Amino acid sequence: MLAFTGSRLDRADNVRADPDALAGMMGWRARLLALEGLMPGMDDSGALAWGSLADADPDTELVFLGLDEGKPCFAAVPPRGDASPRMANPAVWQAMASLRADDLAIYGGARSIVDWHARHRFCAQCGGGTRMAKGGWQRDCTQCGTSHFPRTDPVTIMLVEHDGRLMLGRGKGWGEGRFSALAGFVEPGESIEEAVAREVLEESGVAVRDVTYVASQPWPFPSQLMIGCHAHADDDAIRVDETELAEVRWFSRDEVTQALAGDGPFVRPPDQAIATHLLKWWSKT
Structure with missing residues (x-):
C-alpha cells in the first residue's frame, strides 16, 4: 500500500451537506485530531493522538474529517499554512516513517485540508473574507458569494x-x-x-x-x-x-x-x- 492511502475514515458527504446533521455530530463522542501546527501529535504507542472538541480554541475553525467507526472526527485549522520549502522539516519524515499506514492516511488528508483553509481566508475573486462551509470542504466569500473548494x-x-x-x-x-x-x-x-x-x-x-x-x-x-x-x-x-x-x-x-x-x-x-x-x-x- 502506498503511503497516505488507505484511510479508514468514512468521509460521510451526506453529513457535510446537512448543517443540522453536522451540528449533531459535535457532541461528546466527537474527536479532535491532535496537531501542533501541521505536525501530527502522537500517543505513547506511536499512533495518532486524539482529544475532544473541548481541546479546541473556541475561535478556531474545525474541519469535519469523517467518521471512524461512527465517531465524528475533526481537525483544527492552524493560524498559518505551510510556506516552507516542500518537506523541509526533518520531523515530517520521522513522523511519516513511524505512523502506521491508516494513521498516516488520516494525517495526510487532514494536513492537506487544514493547510488549504489556513492559506485561503480571502477570496481570489474579490479579496473579501471567506468562511467555512460544508464542514470544511468549501469556503464561501462573505462579499461576492463565490464558493472555493480544496484544490489538488x-x-x-x-x-x-x-x-x-x-x-x-x-x-x-x-x-x-x-x-x-x-x-x-x-x-x-x-x-x-x-x-x-x-x-x-x-x-x-x-x-x-x-x-x-x-x-x-x-x-x-x-x-x-x-x-x-x-x-x-x-x-x-x-x-x-x-x-x-x-x-x-x-x-x-x-x-x-x-x-x-x-x-x-x-x-x-x-x-x-x-x-x-x-x-x-x-x-x-
Missing part, C-alpha cells in the same frame, strides 16, 4: 525506459548520488500523457512515447496527487535542463535492483515516496 494539484512522476535501462534524475540541492524518477506538474490544457512527454523533454531532452499509468499517491505537501507513469524512449541522448536538475542518468535493471536493496550505484527515494513503488514495480516487470 496533479503531478506526473514517470519512469522512462530505453533498451532495458531506466532514466533517473538528481534534483538541485539533493545529496550526491540520490536519484529519483522525473516529475512535474500537469499544466492547464494538458492530458496526463502530454504532461509526461513535455516534462521529460524539458528536463532531459528525451522524447517519449507509449505513456501508461501505473499508480497514484496523494502527497500532502501541500496537496498534490502524484500520478505514476511509465514511458518508452527511442533515443538515449540526454541534454539536462540544469535550471531544474543537477544530473540525469540511465541505470540498468541490475543497478536499480541493487539500489533498492541499499547497495547500488545510487541512493533510492524514501519508502514513503511513490518513486520507490515505481522502481520496485519496474524491477519486477
Whole structure:
C-alpha cells in the first residue's frame, strides 16, 4: 500500500451537506485530531493522538474529517499554512516513517485540508473574507458569494525506459548520488500523457512515447496527487535542463535492483515516496 492511502475514515458527504446533521455530530463522542501546527501529535504507542472538541480554541475553525467507526472526527485549522520549502522539516519524515499506514492516511488528508483553509481566508475573486462551509470542504466569500473548494494539484512522476535501462534524475540541492524518477506538474490544457512527454523533454531532452499509468499517491505537501507513469524512449541522448536538475542518468535493471536493496550505484527515494513503488514495480516487470 502506498503511503497516505488507505484511510479508514468514512468521509460521510451526506453529513457535510446537512448543517443540522453536522451540528449533531459535535457532541461528546466527537474527536479532535491532535496537531501542533501541521505536525501530527502522537500517543505513547506511536499512533495518532486524539482529544475532544473541548481541546479546541473556541475561535478556531474545525474541519469535519469523517467518521471512524461512527465517531465524528475533526481537525483544527492552524493560524498559518505551510510556506516552507516542500518537506523541509526533518520531523515530517520521522513522523511519516513511524505512523502506521491508516494513521498516516488520516494525517495526510487532514494536513492537506487544514493547510488549504489556513492559506485561503480571502477570496481570489474579490479579496473579501471567506468562511467555512460544508464542514470544511468549501469556503464561501462573505462579499461576492463565490464558493472555493480544496484544490489538488496533479503531478506526473514517470519512469522512462530505453533498451532495458531506466532514466533517473538528481534534483538541485539533493545529496550526491540520490536519484529519483522525473516529475512535474500537469499544466492547464494538458492530458496526463502530454504532461509526461513535455516534462521529460524539458528536463532531459528525451522524447517519449507509449505513456501508461501505473499508480497514484496523494502527497500532502501541500496537496498534490502524484500520478505514476511509465514511458518508452527511442533515443538515449540526454541534454539536462540544469535550471531544474543537477544530473540525469540511465541505470540498468541490475543497478536499480541493487539500489533498492541499499547497495547500488545510487541512493533510492524514501519508502514513503511513490518513486520507490515505481522502481520496485519496474524491477519486477
